[in-house]
Amino acid sequence: MRPARLQPIEDTKRTITAMVTERIRDAILNGMLAPSSRIDQAQLAADLNVSIVPVREALKTLEAEGFVQILPRRGAFVTDTSVRDMEDLYFTRSVLEGQAAYHAADKIDDDTLERLKMLQEQMTRALHAEDFTSFMHDNREFHFLIYDSTGSVYLSNLIAGLWDLAERYRYRYVFFRNQGDIIQSEHQAILDACIAHDAKALRDAIIHHMNQTMHGVRSYIISRRQQAEEQR
Numbered sequence: 001m002r003p004a005r006l007q008p009i010e011d012t013k014r015t016i017t018a019m020v021t022e023r024i025r026d027a028i029l030n031g032m033l034a035p036s037s038r039i040d041q042a043q044l045a046a047d048l049n050v051s052i053v054p055v056r057e058a059l060k061t062l063e064a065e066g067f068v069q070i071l072p073r074r075g076a077f078v079t080d081t082s083v084r085d086m087e088d089l090y091f092t093r094s095v096l097e098g099q100a101a102y103h104a105a106d107k108i109d110d111d112t113l114e115r116l117k118m119l120q121e122q123m124t125r126a127l128h129a130e131d132f133t134s135f136m137h138d139n140r141e142f143h144f145l146i147y148d149s150t151g152s153v154y155l156s157n158l159i160a161g162l163w164d165l166a167e168r169y170r171y172r173y174v175f176f177r178n179q180g181d182i183i184q185s186e187h188q189a190i191l192d193a194c195i196a197h198d199a200k201a202l203r204d205a206i207i208h209h210m211n212q213t214m215h216g217v218r219s220y221i222i223s224r225r226q227q228a229e230e231q232r
Contacts, residue, residue, distance in 0.1 A: 020048055021058035028067050028078055029167050039068065039076040066165045081168050083218055089169075090214040093162050094207050097147065100159060101190075101206040104149040105199035112145050113195060119145075120184070120191055127180035142187065146194065146202075169217050179216060186212060 024044065027033045039059065045052045059076045062068040070076045079085075108116075119142040126135040140163065148156050186209040193202035 016050060017054040017057045017061075020044075020050055020054045021061050023048060024055075024058050024062060025065075025067060028062075033078050035078050035168075036080045037078050038074075039078065041076065065161065067168070079168075081221075083221055086169055086214065086217060086221075089162065089165055090210055093159070093166065094210050096155065096159050096162065097143070097210065098203045098207045100147040100150050100152075100155055102199045102203040103152075104146050105193070105202045106197050107149045107151065108146065108194050108197065109149075112149060116142060116145055116191055116194060120187055123187065124180075124184050127184065143206075146190070146206075182212070183209075 024033070024039075033039065041052060041055050041059070045055045048055070059068050059070060063070050063076075067079055068076050069079050119138045123135055123138045123142065126132070126138060143163075144156065144160070147159055150156070186205070189205040190202065190209060193205050
């Protein structure tokens with residue numbers, strides 16, 4: 001008797017759903033779909049020139065990632081960004097990333113150190129040129145070169161998921177426009193700890209950098225809310 005087989009995956013369907021997911025995620029990150037707003041699934045399908053099915057599947061994926069909230073009989077909504085949510089997110093990140101850095105310190109090899117130095121220089125140039133897209137790309141690679149040095153795929157994947165959620169704040173509140181020198185001094189402290197293979201110093205530098213980012217974003221959110229209230 002021929003053994004039972006799993007049904008083959010439909011490549012076209014999978015590809016379309018993945019692309020729809022990426023487009024909706026980008027629209028949330030760049031503010032096109034505002035926090036707390038209701039998502040018009042039919043309109044999204046029309047705009048993307050797809051059927052409603054991949055849109056629904058994409059929204060389920062985005063709900064699992066934390067970008068979307070699906071409420072029974074009400075529909076799908078963009079997850080709200082709040083100070084409390086941000087503080088919870090950054091607290092969780094600090095626990096994971098601090099420990100990842102601690103365990104990575106003695107595993108960072110010479111090739112990785114050279115790449116970290118190069119990225120540090122590229123980030124400085126990008127900030128001075130106000131090329132924030134390049135900065136964000138290099139910043140992510142800089143940090144994940146460190147975390148990936150642990151050799152733990154599970155840990156890197158957990159951290160990556162939280163980084164994606166944090167993009168909601170980094171893209172929407174680009175407070176670092178006037179903080180370039182401070183940010184780079186924090187990155188230099190991280191790099192110095194990597195070079196010294198000092199686990200405690202690296203963990204502390206990572207957590208300090210993350211806390212400074214959180215404080216800056218929080219100040220920006222609060223100031224924007226105050227301005228909005230004054231204009232009412």
